[in-house]
Amino acid sequence: MSRKKLLSSVMLILTILLGTLALDNLIPLLSGVPMPTLPDLAQTCVTTFLALFIQVMPFLLFGSIVSGLIEVFITPDDLANVIPRASFPATLVGALLGLIFPVGACGVVPVVRRLYQKGLPVSTGITFLLSAGAINPVVIASTYVAFGLNTVFWARLGFSLLIAMSVGLVFSVQASLLHILRPEVLAPVMGGSQDPMPVAGAQVESFPDRLQRSLVYAANEFFDLGRYLVVGLLIASALQTLVPQQWLLEFGSRPAESVFALTSMTYVLSAGSSVDAFVALPYASTFTPGAIVAFLVLGPMASIKSTLMFLGVFRRRIVFYLFLLPLLATLAISLALNLRLGW
Amino acid sequence: MRRLEGVLKAAVLAGLAWMLYSTISDGTLTYYTNARFAWLPFVAMMLLAALAMTLVYRLQLIRGAREQGNTPEGDNKAGRLWWGGVAIMAIPVVLGLMVPARPPGVSVIGIRGISLSAPVRPAAEQSTNRAAGAPKNVLDWLREFGTNSDPSVYIGQTVDVTGFIYRDSHNGSDQFWVSRFAISCCVADATAIGMLAQSPQAPSLQVGNWVRVTGQLGVGKYAGQTVPVIHADQITSADQPANPYLNP
Numbered sequence: 001m002s003r004k005k006l007l008s009s010v011m012l013i014l015t016i017l018l019g020t021l022a023l024d025n026l027i028p029l030l031s032g033v034p035m036p037t038l039p040d041l042a043q044t045c046v047t048t049f050l051a052l053f054i055q056v057m058p059f060l061l062f063g064s065i066v067s068g069l070i071e072v073f074i075t076p077d078d079l080a081n082v083i084p085r086a087s088f089p090a091t092l093v094g095a096l097l098g099l100i101f102p103v104g105a106c107g108v109v110p111v112v113r114r115l116y117q118k119g120l121p122v123s124t125g126i127t128f129l130l131s132a133g134a135i136n137p138v139v140i141a142s143t144y145v146a147f148g149l150n151t152v153f154w155a156r157l158g159f160s161l162l163i164a165m166s167v168g169l170v171f172s173v174q175a176s177l178l179h180i181l182r183p184e185v186l187a188p189v190m191g192g193s194q195d196p197m198p199v200a201g202a203q204v205e206s207f208p209d210r211l212q213r214s215l216v217y218a219a220n221e222f223f224d225l226g227r228y229l230v231v232g233l234l235i236a237s238a239l240q241t242l243v244p245q246q247w248l249l250e251f252g253s254r255p256a257e258s259v260f261a262l263t264s265m266t267y268v269l270s271a272g273s274s275v276d277a278f279v280a281l282p283y284a285s286t287f288t289p290g291a292i293v294a295f296l297v298l299g300p301m302a303s304i305k306s307t308l309m310f311l312g313v314f315r316r317r318i319v320f321y322l323f324l325l326p327l328l329a330t331l332a333i334s335l336a337l338n339l340r341l342g343w
Numbered sequence: 344m345r346r347l348e349g350v351l352k353a354a355v356l357a358g359l360a361w362m363l364y365s366t367i368s369d370g371t372l373t374y375y376t377n378a379r380f381a382w383l384p385f386v387a388m389m390l391l392a393a394l395a396m397t398l399v400y401r402l403q404l405i406r407g408a409r410e411q412g413n414t415p416e417g418d419n420k421a422g423r424l425w426w427g428g429v430a431i432m433a434i435p436v437v438l439g440l441m442v443p444a445r446p447p448g449v450s451v452i453g454i455r456g457i458s459l460s461a462p463v464r465p466a467a468e469q470s471t472n473r474a475a476g477a478p479k480n481v482l483d484w485l486r487e488f489g490t491n492s493d494p495s496v497y498i499g500q501t502v503d504v505t506g507f508i509y510r511d512s513h514n515g516s517d518q519f520w521v522s523r524f525a526i527s528c529c530v531a532d533a534t535a536i537g538m539l540a541q542s543p544q545a546p547s548l549q550v551g552n553w554v555r556v557t558g559q560l561g562v563g564k565y566a567g568q569t570v571p572v573i574h575a576d577q578i579t580s581a582d583q584p585a586n587p588y589l590n591p
Contacts, residue, residue, distance in 0.1 A: 050375055052529065061390055213401075227431035231431065244453075
């Protein structure tokens with residue numbers, strides 16, 4: 001049987017390789033025929049979508065792989081031993097989890113979903129979800145490269161932690177996953193199994209077997225949340241291409257309007273948090289500091305793509321709160337910075 | 344997992360890997376993102392291929408188990424809309440492979456506007472996009488203009504820049520923009536920047552065409568402001584550069 005198995009996998013890989021080669025030669029022939037050049041705006045919309053996708057999708061992929069590894073290698077008992085029960089230490093752990101799992105704002109979604117199935121406290125998960133985009137080594141490094149160790153850098157770190165932990169504490173009064181998660185995400189928590197591909201007859205799994213199984217989980221996770229990512233990015237790129245943004249830039253120096261302008265821009269932009277510091281940089285010279293802080297703090301917590309992806313994990317009411325609470329907190333902080341401190 | 348589901352998912356994963364491979368191999372990746380982040384899609388491509396192969400391999404195991412009479416355990420995903428996810432994830436594959444890669448066109452400027460000032464990078468070192476000794480590009484000039492509020496100090500300096508033609512309602516009949524898109528990380532943050540130029544040839548220039556403009560700087564009026572304007576001696580059509588963007 002194993003020879004047959006080997007033979008057929010080799011055949012499949014060969015088929016894929018040959019198919020790729022054949023298609024690679026076919027596409028140039030096809031490309032002229034079925035797809036005449038798109039109108040300018042449609043083309044730009046496609047280019048924007050692909051650019052966002054190429055930049056953000058790798059992070060969802062990393063997150064899905066981490067999620068698959070967690071499923072196979074971490075038991076609920078392991079987790080219960082590590083995560084404190086009391087709500088404040090639990091949220092603090094959630095806020096710092098991003099340093100251990102540097103998966104970014106996008107990749108954190110599958111990781112949190114999986115950790116919930118392993119019994120993670122509600123507040124820890126919410127805090128991790130909101131802080132992961134900012135409190136992670138890659139993002140900290142890119143913000144440092146872009147801005148240096150100035151006020152914007154510290155404000156981003158501090159306020160991201162503050163908001164993520166506050167929202168997490170708000171959710172700590174809700175101890176039951178039943179009320180916040182979508183029913184199908186709950187299945188494993190309630191005793192059902194989500195095993196996508198059990199291998200019959202394997203009593204004791206070897207390490208390569210477990211690794212393979214985790215990759216299968218990762219693939220399923222990638223598809224499960226990837227569809228929300230793709231839809232979110234399609235909406236984001238359509239909005240960016242079709243809605244005039246020129247007028248937003250005229251508000252740069254006004255204390256309140258500049259905050260609203262960059263807040264809406266960061267929500268629509270949906271750029272990955274590892275690069276958004278570079279996106280914000282061009283605005284640093286023309287926009288108020290509060291607006292820049294709002295852009296960098298809110299972006300990793302709330303954007304079109306993350307709202308869509310949250311829908312794959314949480315009930316709608318919870319997704320709404322996960323949008324509203326960080327938004328209000330960010331607006332309050334950045335307006336206070338601009339109006340009172342006036343730096 | 345159903346067999347069909349596994350096969351289709353493996354196919355879409357392989358398709359995504361292949362889409363990334365084709366943008367990396369034909370150089371169109373620079374149309375989408377700043378080359379600085381090119382390692383990201385490369386790593387993703389490898390991982391996607393690994394996932395696709397694992398799925399295919401596991402499907403073989405399941406079939407082997409079935410043939411031996413061991414029915415795999417129950418399928419708990421019955422009724423889930425797995426095919427929806429597969430279909431949606433196929434969208435980027437189809438778009439990436441079927442739509443020829445092209446940088447954004449001039450109509451985007453109508454939406455996002457065009458700027459006479461350069462995006463700045465205060466903390467980090469200024470990256471230049473040109474080789475030593477090459478003439479200053481549009482971004483370099485705009486940076487220089489940004490350091491001095493009096494445009495008359497630049498009068499008489501020689502300019503040799505490449506960009507595409509753009510025209511807006513503030514342009515006089517002999518005036519046009521030599522413009523470029525500046526991107527920091529990807530096309531989503533593309534902003535149009537440009538230098539103003541004037542030439543009697545202006546009315547015959549077609550918007551969107553790439554040109555190389557040489558001439559001397561002078562001053563002119565744009566939307567009521569006094570700004571540096573290129574007095575163009577020569578306007579020759581040019582090829583779109585391999586990297587059409589400037590990276591601040």
